Amino acid sequence: MIARSRWLPLAFVLLACGSDSDTGDGKAQASSGEAPCGTPDQCPGADDVCQKRTCVAGKCGLEFTPQGTAIPTDSVGDCKRRVCDGSGATMEVPDSTDTKSDGEECTVDACEGGVPTNVPKAAGTACMQDGGRFCHGDGTCHYCAEVGASCEDMGPGEPNDTEDTAFDLGVLAASNDAGQSVCGVLHGAGDVDWYRYDGMDDGGSDPARGFASETAVRVCKYVACAGMTTALGCPAGTTDDTSAAGHAGCCGTKPFQIPATPDLCPDGGNDATVWIKIENKAAVACAPYQLDVHY
Numbered sequence: 001m002i003a004r005s006r007w008l009p010l011a012f013v014l015l016a017c018g019s020d021s022d023t024g025d026g027k028a029q030a031s032s033g034e035a036p037c038g039t040p041d042q043c044p045g046a047d048d049v050c051q052k053r054t055c056v057a058g059k060c061g062l063e064f065t066p067q068g069t070a071i072p073t074d075s076v077g078d079c080k081r082r083v084c085d086g087s088g089a090t091m092e093v094p095d096s097t098d099t100k101s102d103g104e105e106c107t108v109d110a111c112e113g114g115v116p117t118n119v120p121k122a123a124g125t126a127c128m129q130d131g132g133r134f135c136h137g138d139g140t141c142h143y144c145a146e147v148g149a150s151c152e153d154m155g156p157g158e159p160n161d162t163e164d165t166a167f168d169l170g171v172l173a174a175s176n177d178a179g180q181s182v183c184g185v186l187h188g189a190g191d192v193d194w195y196r197y198d199g200m201d202d203g204g205s206d207p208a209r210g211f212a213s214e215t216a217v218r219v220c221k222y223v224a225c226a227g228m229t230t231a232l233g234c235p236a237g238t239t240d241d242t243s244a245a246g247h248a249g250c251c252g253t254k255p256f257q258i259p260a261t262p263d264l265c266p267d268g269g270n271d272a273t274v275w276i277k278i279e280n281k282a283a284v285a286c287a288p289y290q291l292d293v294h295y
Helices: none
Strands: 051-056 059-064 080-084 090-094 107-112 115-120 167-173 180-186 192-200 209-212 217-225 239-242 248-252 272-280 287-294
Touching: 167 180, 167 287, 180 192, 180 272, 192 287, 217 239, 217 287, 272 287
Parallel strands: 167 192
Antiparallel strands: 051 059, 080 090, 107 115, 180 287, 192 272, 209 287, 217 248, 217 272, 239 248
């Protein structure tokens, strides 16, 4: 008789470990697709002007800035403004205050049809840029007012068309670097303007400086020292001349100064009287000028 062994059947049980809502520690995990959070900075992405991360009831979200909110870092000068669109993105809208400056005091920065423009102010408008006083029609600032079609005279007074009737600019010291500026107009070929001043030698080094800014004119400067002798030497680019009263001088079409050396007034000091004649070199009908005078 053969002995038979008895085997007990083994039961195999497969145990499922976890599920979609099982975190492994018995706690349920949200399965709505929104990331869990404790604070907004734990949420993906980054905040900007048009949207901010939120954390509400442990879930990440976004809060959109209201439509039309301006972007603080928006570039200026294109007559447009970038604003929030209310959905987290940006959009452009017209903005007539977003003008582009040209740096000129005599223009108005504006937008026309959504395009930046710089409109000149009316001629004669007061200004101070670059030492000027009056706006010109091209939007620039100048010391002298713009001459109109009628060629009005801006000079300090007529007649000043002879050496004897020269307009008196008073006393100019050599140490006064600012000097004086005079505005005037020549009418036609025969018109001339004369000015005079008493130069005081108080330590400055540039006697008898003076020039006019208009290329249509020629400037002549004549000097008479307070002492007996005037040793005038005309600089390069000018020509020697003598006034009707017999004063030695120099004439030129570009800015020039009469040198103080070797010695303008050899009898002592450089105090002198200076006459300036401005004449219409180009014989144009209307020649406005600005005369800048120093001693």
